[in-house]
Amino acid sequence: DQQVKQNSPSLSVQEGRISILNCDYTNSMFDYFLWYKKYPAEGPTFLISISSIKDKNEDGRFTVFLNKSAKHLSLHIVPSQPGDSAVYFCAARRSNSGGSNYKLTFGKGTLLTVNP
């Protein structure tokens, strides 16, 4: 049972335009959502997060929106740059997951390609 879903395996956008990456989840116990970016041959790096008590969090070119009623979140990148080309993983944390706050459930990732 996949609790975090990224239904688009890939996305291609033009430089300067907006990139929108989507993520859906099924578990209502998730209380924190995170986005990680991964380049080939490197580990994922943290990008931005949002608490379930908020509906928007912004950091520079990156904004994450959370719609709890729809169990949906999205990552907006504006403007997109060629260096943003990477795999983006959506992840969720369940509150009080067996005494640990460090277990994350990841989606399968979306490969973003930003064309010059």
Next chain:
Amino acid sequence: KAGVTQTPRYLIKTRGQQVTLSCSPISGHRSVSWYQQTPGQGLQFLFEYFSETQRNKGNFPGRFSGRQFSNSRSEMNVSTLELGDSALYLCASSTPESSGANVLTFGAGSRLTVL
């Protein structure tokens, strides 16, 4: 500040063998988590250690095990390797629990190929 260090970066094993992977967390980070990344399944949680104790475990068979030492360094072991164990194994360390969003800092991973 040094990042999360994983060794070896690449290794090739044959079916039936066993493998041990090592992870040195960021200094001061006491929690170490392990994830398996495969093309079809994304990142899947293996286990998490804190102060030498396993606090959480994912849905992997008993062939997958781990431990953490007093200096927070961690190792994971896979015994009786199968072809399907070929994957990128990622280690991540975390700040103390008061940090809130429990941001994980990942290492570059150990790429295991089972022939």
